[in-house]
Amino acid sequence: MESFGERLHRAMAERGPLCVGIDPHPGLLARWGLPDDVEGLARFSATVVEALGDRIAVVKPQSAFFERFGSRGVAVLESTIRQLRAAGSLVLLDVKRGDIGSTVAAYASAYLDPSSPLYVDAVTASPYLGVGSLASMFESATAHGGGVFVLALTSNPEGAAVQRARGADGRTVAQRVIDEISQLNVGAQPLGSFGLVVGATLGDTGHDLTRVGGPLLAPGLGAQGATAADLRTVFGPALPAVLPSYSREVLGAGPDAGALRAAAERVLADCRAVLRTA
Ligand SMILES: O=c1ccn([C@@H]2O[C@H](COP(=O)(O)O)[C@@H](O)[C@H]2O)c(=O)[nH]1
Numbered sequence: 001m002e003s004f005g006e007r008l009h010r011a012m013a014e015r016g017p018l019c020v021g022i023d024p025h026p027g028l029l030a031r032w033g034l035p036d037d038v039e040g041l042a043r044f045s046a047t048v049v050e051a052l053g054d055r056i057a058v059v060k061p062q063s064a065f066f067e068r069f070g071s072r073g074v075a076v077l078e079s080t081i082r083q084l085r086a087a088g089s090l091v092l093l094d095v096k097r098g099d100i101g102s103t104v105a106a107y108a109s110a111y112l113d114p115s116s117p118l119y120v121d122a123v124t125a126s127p128y129l130g131v132g133s134l135a136s137m138f139e140s141a142t143a144h145g146g147g148v149f150v151l152a153l154t155s156n157p158e159g160a161a162v163q164r165a166r167g168a169d170g171r172t173v174a175q176r177v178i179d180e181i182s183q184l185n186v187g188a189q190p191l192g193s194f195g196l197v198v199g200a201t202l203g204d205t206g207h208d209l210t211r212v213g214g215p216l217l218a219p220g221l222g223a224q225g226a227t228a229a230d231l232r233t234v235f236g237p238a239l240p241a242v243l244p245s246y247s248r249e250v251l252g253a254g255p256d257a258g259a260l261r262a263a264a265e266r267v268l269a270d271c272r273a274v275l276r277t278a
Contacts, residue, residue, distance in 0.1 A: 222249025
């Protein structure tokens with residue numbers, strides 16, 4: 001079976017290094033002339049799938065915006081995931097799950113087991129109950145060709161107080177997460193299946209990302225203020241592994257499918273210009 005890392009590497013080569021988020025904020029629904037209800041959610045999501053599903057390497061639905069409508073919102077999420085997979089995008093569900101190990105096993109079944117209605121190619125996970133508590137997700141991902149992106153250095157300013165705290169060995173919490181995830185990718189070629197989330201907003205983080213061996217998801221571009229050029233400073237020699245991620249910057253161009261495609265092509269060109277110099 002092809003691993004997630006192999007599939008992602010191919011998708012980025014064929015479609016370009018870009019992840020676009022589906023984040024149906026109430027303000028975006030209004031801007032698109034849609035009601036702030038399940039119908040609006042479904043039409044918003046279907047429009048993004050139609051515009052981008054057959055051309056963007058990775059699409060990242062943000063689970064929170066579906067969950068806020070309860071079970072009917074989750075049904076739209078399930079259908080959106082199916083549509084995206086049929087269109088050929090890899091689906092990264094941004095759900096940031098984490099818990100004690102026995103509960104993480106249930107999250108692994110929910111998102112990384114092909115028999116689940118919420119099965120996706122990869123998920124985001126939170127390591128703050130210990131990276132080891134996520135073991136079931138790593139095992140399930142390995143068994144089924146999936147991926148896990150673990151939060152390391154998040155794009156929001158509040159993250160630093162926790163992520164940059166130092167332990168007895170002098171390493172930051174984030175560097176420990178980075179080192180533990182790097183271990184999971186040892187020997188994986190051309191790219192490991194275990195990624196990290198590192199915000200594009202952070203400037204030079206002072207962290208070593210060169211030995212991760214897996215993808216580096218970079219949110220924070222566009223609406224949060226970071227530019228493609230900032231990726232150079234944040235990632236330095238680790239740039240070739242970066243998967244830039246935009247949500248509102250692209251979605252704001254909707255609801256016209258052609259305008260959404262043009263916005264995605266524009267940010268992809270910006271990112272390519274930076275990544276090709278790596
Ligand atoms: O550190 C992180 C981790 C995740 N995110 C998520 O990415 C998108 C960003 O949306 P924009 O509209 O491009 O700002 C959103 O779903 C966040 O929950 C992040 O921003 N930072």
